[in-house]
Amino acid sequence: MSARANILRSSAAHAILIAYTILALYPVFLIVINSMKSRRAIFNEPLALPTRETFDLVGFHTVLEQGNFLLYFQNSLIVTLASLFLVLLFGAMAAFALAEYRFRGNLLMGLYLALGIMIPIRLGTVAILEIMVAANLVNTLTSLVLVYTAQGLPLAVFILAEFMRQVSDDLKNAARIDGLSEYRIFFTIALPLVRPALATVAVFTMIPIWNDLWFPLILAPSDATKTLTLGSQIFLGQYVTNWNAVLAALTLAIFPVVVLYLIFSRQLIRGITRGAVK
Amino acid sequence: MPRPRTTRRPIRRHIVVFLAPAVLIYTAIMIIPLFGTLNLSLFTRGEGNTREFVGLANFVTLFTDPRWSSAFWNATWNNLWFFIVHMLVQNPIGIALAAILSSPRLRFAAFYRSAIFIPAILSFVIVGFVWRLILSPLWGVAPNMMDAIGIGDWFSPWLGQESSALTTLALISVWQFVGIPMMLIYAALLSIPDEVLEAAEMDGITGASQFWKIKLPLILPTIGIVSILTFVGNFNAFDLIYVVQGALAGPNYSTDILGSLLFRTFFGFQLQLGDPHMGATVATVMFFIILAGVSLYLFGIQTRMRRYQF
Numbered sequence: 001m002s003a004r005a006n007i008l009r010s011s012a013a014h015a016i017l018i019a020y021t022i023l024a025l026y027p028v029f030l031i032v033i034n035s036m037k038s039r040r041a042i043f044n045e046p047l048a049l050p051t052r053e054t055f056d057l058v059g060f061h062t063v064l065e066q067g068n069f070l071l072y073f074q075n076s077l078i079v080t081l082a083s084l085f086l087v088l089l090f091g092a093m094a095a096f097a098l099a100e101y102r103f104r105g106n107l108l109m110g111l112y113l114a115l116g117i118m119i120p121i122r123l124g125t126v127a128i129l130e131i132m133v134a135a136n137l138v139n140t141l142t143s144l145v146l147v148y149t150a151q152g153l154p155l156a157v158f159i160l161a162e163f164m165r166q167v168s169d170d171l172k173n174a175a176r177i178d179g180l181s182e183y184r185i186f187f188t189i190a191l192p193l194v195r196p197a198l199a200t201v202a203v204f205t206m207i208p209i210w211n212d213l214w215f216p217l218i219l220a221p222s223d224a225t226k227t228l229t230l231g232s233q234i235f236l237g238q239y240v241t242n243w244n245a246v247l248a249a250l251t252l253a254i255f256p257v258v259v260l261y262l263i264f265s266r267q268l269i270r271g272i273t274r275g276a277v278k
Numbered sequence: 279m280p281r282p283r284t285t286r287r288p289i290r291r292h293i294v295v296f297l298a299p300a301v302l303i304y305t306a307i308m309i310i311p312l313f314g315t316l317n318l319s320l321f322t323r324g325e326g327n328t329r330e331f332v333g334l335a336n337f338v339t340l341f342t343d344p345r346w347s348s349a350f351w352n353a354t355w356n357n358l359w360f361f362i363v364h365m366l367v368q369n370p371i372g373i374a375l376a377a378i379l380s381s382p383r384l385r386f387a388a389f390y391r392s393a394i395f396i397p398a399i400l401s402f403v404i405v406g407f408v409w410r411l412i413l414s415p416l417w418g419v420a421p422n423m424m425d426a427i428g429i430g431d432w433f434s435p436w437l438g439q440e441s442s443a444l445t446t447l448a449l450i451s452v453w454q455f456v457g458i459p460m461m462l463i464y465a466a467l468l469s470i471p472d473e474v475l476e477a478a479e480m481d482g483i484t485g486a487s488q489f490w491k492i493k494l495p496l497i498l499p500t501i502g503i504v505s506i507l508t509f510v511g512n513f514n515a516f517d518l519i520y521v522v523q524g525a526l527a528g529p530n531y532s533t534d535i536l537g538s539l540l541f542r543t544f545f546g547f548q549l550q551l552g553d554p555h556m557g558a559t560v561a562t563v564m565f566f567i568i569l570a571g572v573s574l575y576l577f578g579i580q581t582r583m584r585r586y587q588f
Contacts, residue, residue: 024396213401254404
């Protein structure tokens, strides 16, 4: 291939990728810049960056005064972190058992736990609500944590078991000879060695939990237990004509997710490209 | 690899301890409710709040009673169209982007990859509202931009028209999730060994024909996985419709899909009361649709697909 054709090809590739990157990011960018403008500027010059004359944070004031966003944010954080902790701990324990020990029904147990990867937990909602009503857990964060833990476990066990199989047997057997219990082996040898996989699973588990609207809407819609996603959905519905407030609320909702993503994106991409899904 | 038998003690309580929490939570919150829901669909509310067994009567009602069946079939066809748009637009774009990204010695590949993936991490609430605002004739961003490139006349309030609302929503969803097929296929393309590609180049197969003749057949299994993930995701979708069009999936139910129908049936809306048994019936139908799709993939497609070991 001649050098000229090569340059042509690579600039075509860049042109397409830049065009698509703009398509992916521009809508978000547009919302963020307009959230910092006065109402008049939002309508007159929607595509312009905020200038000294048009800069206005009135939307953010409305959001912070009217909405309970701090509480919603706290609820989301509690639910996400608690579910994440339980998914990682219980998922890693089950994965260790499946990868480490031979026992009757090992394969069957693995298949049973993998069922939930393909069948969405939402289809059980009617009965889940009945259970939560019976257990008096409606409108509690606990109900959400339980549901999200169950939702996250199948994929976590599946991925972590793959990695647990790669932990060196010699290491574990040496520990056994030294008299360490199986629990100590799990916590002090296996768990630290699969830390990269834990981080990947964490990212995969976290995003759908943080963004979910269905279960907060059904299991915990009370004002004290609203998550950020549900809270902003309701706020946006109420303030639909107050453009400053809507744009500011969207910007506030985008911000934490994108920051988290920028921190974890290398982990996430490495996790996907390692070929966990074959 | 032969694995040395690790423990020989007769009682191995720790296996139970390791497995119990995951299995208990998973069984109690996921499996039992799933079958509980399937079971609920066989009952109806009798007099004085009792449960009456009615067999498959709820399904007959759902499929044939005019009060239910029109809504149900409408939602099913809409859902199918929603899926078709994803298969025709999202996955080809994802494959194309992945193919470009994986070209050797491409600079800034990591930046493009991360940027294009960003919409996929945003919640439906954000994505739905962002597009509602941008497509709103009130704000005028979309018409102005289209004016700027001379196609302003083509603009119409797509989300408000029965004929275009569903397709518009499907395209919004495509915009959001195109990063996922892109990433999975990108990973598959990277795992093709260099020797295979070098051998192809020796035979004079380069550029586009290399993609069609060598790479595409090798990544077919991944495309299969992407398709089944798309299928499950689409037939379980709800949030985007609810955020943009509300529980009534307007205008005039033209964007109603099975997820939003399930929500309305189960919870009720406006004057109609929620009905857990009919809700469970809709959920059961969704379960069987998804099960059928997954089984078709597992037994019909995946086993026939040729896999190559490197």
